[in-house]
Amino acid sequence: MRIIILIGDGMGDRPLKALGGKTPLEEASTPNMDEVAKHGICGIMDPIAPGVRPGSAPSHLAILGYDPYKYYTGRGPFEAAGMGIRMEPTDVAFRCNFATINEEMFIVDRRAGRDTEGLDKLAAPLNGLRFNSAPRIQVEFKNATAHRAVLILRGQGLSSNVSDTDPEKINVPPLESRPLDDAPASALTAQIVNEFVQASNDILNTHEVNRNRVAAGRMPANYILVRGAGHPPKMHTLMEMYGFNSSACIAEVSLVKGVAFYAGMEIIDVPGSTAGLDSDIRAIGREALEALPNNELVLVNVKGSDVAGHDGNIEGKIEIIERIDEMVGDIWEEVNKEETYVVLTADHSTPIEVKDHSGDPVPLAIAGPMVRVDEVTSFNERSVAKGGLGRIRGVDLMPILIDLVGIAKKFGA
């Protein structure tokens, strides 16, 4: 028995006037998702709890059976793990942005104009910086996709209980990192962050890449915004929790890959997967099908539906949903239905009108050999609410699946 979980990131939505009161998922042509719903049991799922707006990492933690309030230690360590950076329990990781700051030290653009040219060259001299105030603390800095980067402080005596420097708005100065408790480790960590930010600003301002960007009338990537401090979570793997021999994850963003890493899943990269609207989604489906014989659980996350939601791009969201539907069709056609549970869902809603994650429940369908098939025949936010699963939470999903595949332990006699 095998499980494949297909997640349209941020795929849930709310009714749109522009669509005559339909959601993008209701408007899109999704014959394959509907087919899965028709052969499955459906319901709605609160990734965390009703009304809670989930980040993708807490939501994926919950969907894999981990209490997100216990294991979500901050964005930094999940981004870092997703980028392949291994951390010690005492290390602290931060999610960073390359940003643009003017001479008055006001933030002009939090993403340096989304101009990624030369960011790898800009990152290089920041990696390995040392500070006299804490000579034993090692600094690792690595650029990630687009304007993103990760900062890791390594060593003893560090704390994740420090504030962000990113004010999350423009035309204001960046913040200083402050300790959020009285522990000496928090004071030390905030100090190192501030020293890193200052030193990096000096290096970036004079770097050749930025001199060339300014000369060409483009924004310099001259400042590092720091947020999401966290130690790596101490998580049992899916193998330890459920007895899976092996499991795999295909995801387009490092945040989700990081969750999968801590869960002990193999992380499969797919050529042509871009995390954008131009991603080769069917290639993702083909890789998932290839991984399935060797893994009892395969989790797939397609990012584009979330990107379209954040951008308020109705047509883009409909189009990417229809392309996810093609992937679902490829998978549904190929899997051995006698021994595979196919799960369709989203990690949260990213409604077009909100342009950010909302706390609405997401649609859920589970098709497979022994489910109590219900009367739902289409897969969308409203149709599935009449299904046989009723309303569950993200953390309920894995126990339900583990029970269906027959490896759940009995509680008592």
Added chain:
Amino acid sequence: MRIIILIGDGMGDRPLKALGGKTPLEEASTPNMDEVAKHGICGIMDPIAPGVRPGSAPSHLAILGYDPYKYYTGRGPFEAAGMGIRMEPTDVAFRCNFATINEEMFIVDRRAGRDTEGLDKLAAPLNGLRFNSAPRIQVEFKNATAHRAVLILRGQGLSSNVSDTDPEKINVPPLESRPLDDAPASALTAQIVNEFVQASNDILNTHEVNRNRVAAGRMPANYILVRGAGHPPKMHTLMEMYGFNSSACIAEVSLVKGVAFYAGMEIIDVPGSTAGLDSDIRAIGREALEALPNNELVLVNVKGSDVAGHDGNIEGKIEIIERIDEMVGDIWEEVNKEETYVVLTADHSTPIEVKDHSGDPVPLAIAGPMVRVDEVTSFNERSVAKGGLGRIRGVDLMPILIDLVGIAKKFGA
């Protein structure tokens, strides 16, 4: 106002190919259960939580309003209480099997061929054994239904944190009991268990009953397998929790009777009740009706549906469901509908294809004077999922009922 809860043990199931995709409950003719559903409010219930596979004792604890994670202390103390054995808080009880072991000390049959002849005579000399290593610890041993027995260690300085000797498979040697923590009480308890097992093996091997069994070519009941160590739970009674003056339980197995005992219920035995497919289920219903005027809560558990599920016996499961339906009809016809809430449910699913308990939710119907009757007109796993109760948990049931009968306390002002 009164409540009668009718539980078909393990009655829930999954769709079966042999039944054209129906469950046994869907296939069975259940006009009386359907009538209760028609006059009631319906829903699905996770006895413990979604996907969690419940034992009968944890599930009945939850259905009576007790947190099973807090009060399920192990199988032993519930079996013992159900057999009428009273325990002190310091005592430790174990559930035992009479088993057959060969000369190489390999287990041949974990139930001594299900041959119950003479087991009472074999149990007698094991009761009251004393050990030099712990002269103040009293040993009580009592045979129960079929191949089952209970071992109780009485005295100070005992621990329930010891491992089972039952490997739960055959053609292997039994295990030694081991302490599961560093407490001296755990080491002592494990040692006494091992000494008891050794001493009983010596006694049973040479006992006349077994010499006769062997001479007749039958399996000797020459070994005691021990598991499920537990102290008795410290539970408030239903009277203390809800203010019932009196409540009663009719159950066919000691495990469920034990839950009822700790909940402070009167336990009523019914002649002709066998816990098997041949049980006189209508007699159970008659006793329940007789108990109702004297009790505000009567809980009835019929075991046969679970037995048929464990055996993968489709026809047997359908037949026993139809016989439970007759009992429901007798009760529904007789009760004063102006002052009685009739509750139909199961303690868990025991699907034919799983042959063991599963984590699927169970159907639930509550009929009575003040419920918000919904549109559900038949009682089965799928029809009730569209009902007005939605999806609840086992521990939610008793608060709902207590509120309906008007004895719930208000929370705050």
